[in-house]
Amino acid sequence: MAVESESGVKVLIVAALGGNALLRRGQRMDQAVQQRNIDAAVRSLATLASAHRLVITHGNGPQVGLLALEQEAYRDAEPYSLDVLGSETQGMIGYLVEEALREALPSREVATLLTQVLVDRADPAFKRPTKPIGPTYPEATARSLARERGWTVAPEGDAFRRVVPSPAPQRILEMAAVRLLVGHEVTVICAGGGGVPVVTDATGAWHGVEAVIDKDLTASLLARELRADLLLLLTDVDAVRAGWGTEDERRISMATPLALRRERFAEGTMAPKVEAACQFVEATGNRAAIGCLDQAAAVLRGLAGTNIVRDGITPMSFWPEATPAL
């Protein structure tokens, strides 16, 4: 049964799939592995979303890192810059997600839109890289790669990863096209990898920049621009945890932006997710949820993951009909 929002238009869900959930830490970065993860994620999401309008965005951390390594391994052409690699991952992941969606929802029109996102040249992120990309390395290997290639590396769990600048998204350049397609009930895949970061100058010239925008912050901007009914941030962890990194760590099942903003979360991974969810909830009053990609259907229903809602009052925003009374 189709659920309609107040305006009589079908409910709109923006779902962001984590790049790390599509190609997991420790998994071989092979095509078959990635395809299986994407197929499972899309099936899980599509079951419940079949009656709603759906926009899918995705991360690209492991994928963009892999492309960079492959290009460095080949000696007869210079490696391309990060913005170009980002656009390649949008093509690749968009293709795999689109194919999975076409199987899961055969009656839907599906389209993947390449997305560029305006960032600010003066964003302090350019001086302080925080976004992990590519595989993890033992510390000694990471340090030696950093010296050789001019990378910045940072610890993640027991290992190290390359980190790059992650400026805040300012404006999605293809917003008119996204709006048009969504308005005609096309299921849209866009803003992959947070969108290709670009800047403009006084002459009207456009340039890509060597950075990776946080895909959850772009997903939040997209969801706000579309006035989505629900923002789902799906990753490889089951919930947001309070007291992160302390002995008193515990899963949060529901929280307000105000409560979440008092906590501290892992920079470059959970912190931007929480920020993205809070920005969406504050701007729209609608629900955001952060949870595990494996449990997408339950997270969509509000039965798994962390729900972020306004004011701590039972939200009036979209919960699928399967949700039990709260």
Added chain:
Amino acid sequence: MAVESESGVKVLIVAALGGNALLRRGQRMDQAVQQRNIDAAVRSLATLASAHRLVITHGNGPQVGLLALEQEAYRDAEPYSLDVLGSETQGMIGYLVEEALREALPSREVATLLTQVLVDRADPAFKRPTKPIGPTYPEATARSLARERGWTVAPEGDAFRRVVPSPAPQRILEMAAVRLLVGHEVTVICAGGGGVPVVTDATGAWHGVEAVIDKDLTASLLARELRADLLLLLTDVDAVRAGWGTEDERRISMATPLALRRERFAEGTMAPKVEAACQFVEATGNRAAIGCLDQAAAVLRGLAGTNIVRDGITPMSFWPEATPAL
């Protein structure tokens, strides 16, 4: 001044940019080289197209070949299949073209749509690879690579290149989205590399296949579906040549499909371009033109390249106002 077709709608031009024209034979396959070629091509095209609706498609032969080489050079992940590499090149080239278009036509909405194209599993092309991809090699190197990697290689000029199957495009899966965007005057980049070739089976499952669809045949299908007023096939040669490979070779400035079908052209390069142009002209009665990407504006005007028109009668189809009387 905007030129309008009979229906009062702005004239629609479908322009296909050759992958070899974006990254030329013998040029280093570096990003800066490709970006310069794309910028020049788009500027040249945009000047005259500024008053019209424009859809841009592009080839990806050199680019998909480069990605394949890079992935083979890296040992910690399996190389991805050709359909996935094709989707990566759609992202990359789409991004570079979109950025160039945004500079050349700042008031236009621009969007790049990832495109998948249905092909027939039983297409005889799967048994006879003809589409050249990647760089050229001396014969001995090519033969040794063919043995090592299971490639098929074929001569091109004085050198050899890898060739892959090139099945005929049957249906563009995202056609509804393309139509919607074009109808709202968004300048669309799509069907890159001929589209990612996919097949479907009785269970409704979709699979990508190891092939590269000829981008001119897909551009022709796209132009027919959109009932375009003009199909431009822009490449790295200045015109179609009659008596190809003989002493009596000469440039053709205008011809009918009937006359062209009597000639023989280079398989995998000029032959599919001529076929694509003929199919479009026969189906719509409108003009197609094949010419050099460097001379895009003159080809658009009908002042350079080869014009393909119906019946040898001065065509009623679209010629820009700058065209002298024929």
